[in-house]
Amino acid sequence: MATVILLRHARSTANGSGVLAGRSLGVGLDERGQAQAAALVGRLKDVPVSAVVSSPLQRCEETLAPLLADRSLEAVAEPDLSEVDYGAWTGKALKDLLNEPLWAVVQQHPSAAVFPEGEGLAHVQARAVAAVRAHDARITEEHGPGAVWVLCSHGDVIKSILADALGVHLDGFQRIVVDPCSISVVQYTTTRPFVLRTNDNGGDLKGVVPVAPPQEEPSSDATVGGATGT
Secondary structure (H helix, E strand, O other), X not given: OOEXXXXXXXXXXXXXXXXXXXXXXXXXXXXXXXXXXHHHHHHOOOOOEEEEEEOOOHHHHHHHHHHHXXXXXXXEEXXXXXXXXXXXXXXXXXHHHOOOHHHHHHHHOHHHOXXXXXXXXXXXXXXXXXXXXXXXXXXXXXXXXXXXXXXXXXXXXXXXXXXXXXXXXXXXXXXXXXXXXXXXXXXXXOOOEEEEEEEEOXXXXXXXXXXXXXXXXXXXXXXXXXXXXX
């Protein structure tokens, strides 16, 4: 299967104001986020990106814009990679949500958390994992198992995908950190995913490009004793 770069959108105006933006319209990048988006072109310069899939929200579109222009690519909008529907929590300040009874559930038992008038985190993980696996299979078929593609989405969505890839129960996903414009990398295989990077904020990404011949299916076997670094 192909290798997917999980990109969280760059810092948004909501990130800077402490507001839970959710699916609110008109939430774009702040000045720092625009700089992060521009820097993606350099961060990924050694990575041959075959395809891009994105949440349809504005902050993801703005994050990808410099990269898409540089590579002459177009992103496929995927609604199932959109932000969590936080329902009645949408648009509220995080400090005002701390005393809500549901806050403790989100922190300690997120698989049981369902946002009022919104969706549950278990549903978020189910839709997101199904989407990433479906697009990975499609891109592998179109570009071969050596393909690398970019998925741009949101913090809790990416954390839920990483929890699945790591074999971690959703109740442990709050242990995973995904910063704005950070990169995590997963390679799916026939029997298991391999997590190659998490929350990378600026490292050399040449190492995520598969070394196997482009038409060779990556092995599903883990290296006994640990990876050799080749």
